[in-house]
Amino acid sequence: MVQIALCDDNIQELEWIGRLVSGYLAGRPELDGSLRRFQSAYDLMDCIRERGGFDAYLLDVMMPHMNGIELGQAIREAGGKSPIVYLTSSPDYAVQSYRVRAYDYLLKPVAADALAALLDKLAAELQERRETPLLVRTRDQVTPVHPGELLYVRVRDHVLEYHMADGSVVESGTMREPLDQTAAPLLGDGRFVKINVSYIVNMSFVQKLAGGSFLMRDGTVLNISRALAASVRETYIEYILERGKLPQIGV
Template sequence: MSMVLRALIVDDEYPARMELRYQLSQFPDVEIIGEATNAREAMTLINALDYDVIFLDVQMPGMTGIELARSLKGRAVVPKVVFVTAYENYAVSAFEIPATDYLLKPIEADRLAETIQRLREAKAASAGEGRPEKTGEAERPSAEARPQLSFLLCEKDDKQIPLPLNEIVYIFSEGYNVYVQTYSDRLLTRHTLQELTERLPSTQFFRSHRSYIVNIYQVKEISPYFNGAYIMKLKDKEHSEVIVSRANVKRMKELFSLG
């Protein structure tokens, strides 16, 4: 199975981020687990998570993309950098950093495919995929590769909020965005639901549906729904109701010791 490339998109223009997100969605092994509108936001996300690649605009308010990429040198884990810009004249500076690639907007599909293949090869080389396979039990991924979250980084009113996990009632996706519901507030997070499913404690957080993750300690009531599904009423101010899809009912019953 191919390894997933965990990507961060950094661009101050919303249409540009959405276009790149769409183009990257054509590659099943690319997972976008963060977006930032400037270098300051990007650095906060980079400090919180390990990314394989940053798709980075050059000209942004405040610190430029070139300056951000230079500031990453010397870190224990340095993501690959792919510059995405409308300007050709920064290419020399970009490859001095060095950057993995330099893409000009609008990005051509074939050109992006070349970049993704280059990133795949770099990750495979760093992981030693080219080595002969070992006999016996297959090696398991190191737990350090995807460390468990101890808090969830959220956003509200241009502020970064490190939210303690016990304050989360549930998490849900809406369009391109993922939101975190607390008792009385709703916050945006740049994580994807899939990443949160992997990195939140499985003894506390339950993926009840493809669009929802629930903190099981914030469940007030559980009721049968229809076609084998269930509904959870939660302990937030609005007593939100979240569906448990039929495919996830077995796991729900295990978590709550239901017969």
């Protein structure tokens, strides 16, 4: 999961940039991303003290009482090492931003394509730094599978099929252990849930929970067993709400 904090005292800027970031995250479900908005540097620092830091910060420079540079210093003094991106209407603050080891800065008004390009670069570095791939033993080699790019796992004829977001499928060699044992690393990851005896699903790629099925973003429909229906529904709703989103639930 990539957690981003956005802080800007200007409500119009906060809403505009927030929409851009939320739209970007919606288009990149593999990031399992969330965004929290703050209109005050003090509110952001209070949140950090209460719940811990974020994976990345987007900070306005010109803010009253505590400006963005001072906020960045406070984050660093609190032990935060995550990337800081500054949002400013003037490039004059670029030098000051590097005093807090800023990752980059964007000029206002922030353009959607410029923000997306920066978030692409930032997300790639965060994912590479954080995610350990699964090492899947196939018939003739060992293949790394990144959980963030995995839609779902299916077991068929004692073989595990890892269905990836790019449409590819990685097949394991013959599986001798139960699915729960073989896929234990995934079941210990908050993004994944077992929906029946044969499938484990990455909820970040679920487009909609409809009746007794998950509609995946690639159009695949995966049926949830009656025995697991209540617990899967509860797990999915909790997962979505924790990320500040509204679950898509149909009938």
